[in-house]
Amino acid sequence: MTEENHSESLSGLIRSDVPENYRAGFACIVGRPNVGKSTLTNAMVGQKIAIMSDRPETTRHAVRGIVHRPQGQIVLVDTPGYHRPRTLLGKRLNDMVRENLADVDVIMFCLPSDQKIGPGDEYIAAELKEARAPVIAIATKTDKVSPERLMKHLLDIDQLGDWAEIVPVSGLTGHQVDRLADIVMSHLPVSPPLYPENEITDEPERVMIAELIREAALEGVREELPHSLAVQVEEIIEREPHNAAQRAGKEPVMVDIHVNLFVERDSQKGIIIGAGGKRLRSVGEAARKQISELLGRRVFLDMHVRTAKDWQRDPKMLGRLGF
């Protein structure tokens, strides 16, 4: 995005107390699955937004976090990562990544320190050669390796491409995260703030709710349900106020959230639901707590498990599920 674009669309947000050389813009985090993109996003933003997991390919949406600093603002786009496309879903994910890359001011490329650079990283490095934006190569998970191993990794990264900077960080301990934010900021255009200061994400609540439920539902059964679960938040309905504080708008009213969990085969329904519905109840309880925290109000969660055969290959179904 150019400086002109920023100031055109954001003239309404210019504030008098913004420093003269304030910078703001878009940054995108790329890398293979499981390299620490979500953890780094959360560390930079300072609040849990992206969904973390021990398993690859959970970040299916371009969740944005916003990093606020006195001297600037970084709008982070956490991408799903590159996949060699096998299904329509895989292809859409790659398209999303490309679209994001075309539109950012800085690209952050994560390469985990505890793993050697491999074909997956080389594939992404080759794609990034086409990018217009400067690329900052990041050695992630530095807390997991010795200084010697880290040094070797940094040299390997240097050999892999032409980077604006190479920065080692640990999203887990926070080591060097502030420095990384400063470096990213220095590559952004001079621009007024793009978002109000209290905003940490512009991702629709619906998507975040769906991600939280999907995470809870996959807990412990990922082996059986690798990529066959999709979550659709059908409706979010506010209840009538039930006390004086709620009527006066001093306390948020409770919300009912209606959700569909789609699996590909009937046999997979049982895995999600569990004997006598026991598992689904505990999934609901775990997700409800997190959603309640996210929305800052009490939540009633109504979940239905349904079969949608081959949803990953059906464009209409993918559209309905937000892909």
Ligand SMILES: Nc1nc2c(ncn2[C@@H]2O[C@H](COP(=O)(O)OP(=O)(O)OP(=O)(O)O)[C@@H](O)[C@H]2O)c(=O)[nH]1
């Ligand atoms: N020790 C250590 N572990 C980390 C660090 N960053 C991430 N991890 C772990 O690595 C795993 C994957 O991290 P994520 O942040 O989910 O990785 P991702 O790249 O967003 O993964 P996808 O969403 O699958 O693309 C999780 O178990 C994290 O706890 C780090 O700095 N240090």
